[in-house]
Amino acid sequence: MPSLLWEALGWLALLLPRAAAHCLLRIAYGGPYKKPKPRRADVLGAERAEMYARYWTTTYPIGASLHPISLFRILGSTLNYERLGLPVLALANPADRVNAFTATAAAVARLPRGELEVVLDSENTHVIAGDIFAPGSNERMVRRTLEFATRAAGVSHFP
Structure with missing residues (x-):
C-alpha cells in the first residue's frame, strides 16, 4: 500500500498547475534532481560497478516524475480494468x-489478458532484470518477456 504522503503528493501533483506541481515535488525531494547513491564495488563487484558508473543514469530530473504520477492517478481512478483487452x-x-506489489497483483488480476510474473531470484528487488543489478534473473526475464510478446502477437516463434 502506498504511503499516505505518496497518496497526498500524487493527487496534489495532478491537480495543481504544472509550475506549482514542480515546486511541490522539488520540496518533497529536496531539490530539482534526484541523485541515487553510487553503487560500491564491494556491493556489486568490480565489473558490475564499472558498468553502473558507465551506463546507469546518475541524475533524474524530479519534474519528469509528473507524467507517470498523472498517468497512474488518472488510470487508477478511471480505467475499467475488466474491459481492457x-x-x-x-x-x-x-x-x-x-x-x-499487492497493488500490482490486484490490478493484473483484474485484467482479462493480464499475467503476473513473480520474481524472487533477482539480486535487486526493484530492478529485476539487467546485467548490472540483476544478472541472475536477466536471462529468465528476457525469455519470459519474449515468450509473452510472441504469444500476445499471435506468432509461433520469435526470430
Whole structure:
C-alpha cells in the first residue's frame, strides 16, 4: 500500500498547475534532481560497478516524475480494468520497496489478458532484470518477456 504522503503528493501533483506541481515535488525531494547513491564495488563487484558508473543514469530530473504520477492517478481512478483487452505482462517482486506489489497483483488480476510474473531470484528487488543489478534473473526475464510478446502477437516463434 502506498504511503499516505505518496497518496497526498500524487493527487496534489495532478491537480495543481504544472509550475506549482514542480515546486511541490522539488520540496518533497529536496531539490530539482534526484541523485541515487553510487553503487560500491564491494556491493556489486568490480565489473558490475564499472558498468553502473558507465551506463546507469546518475541524475533524474524530479519534474519528469509528473507524467507517470498523472498517468497512474488518472488510470487508477478511471480505467475499467475488466474491459481492457490489451495483453499485459507485469514483472514484480513482493519485496520491492518502490512499487507496491499487492497493488500490482490486484490490478493484473483484474485484467482479462493480464499475467503476473513473480520474481524472487533477482539480486535487486526493484530492478529485476539487467546485467548490472540483476544478472541472475536477466536471462529468465528476457525469455519470459519474449515468450509473452510472441504469444500476445499471435506468432509461433520469435526470430
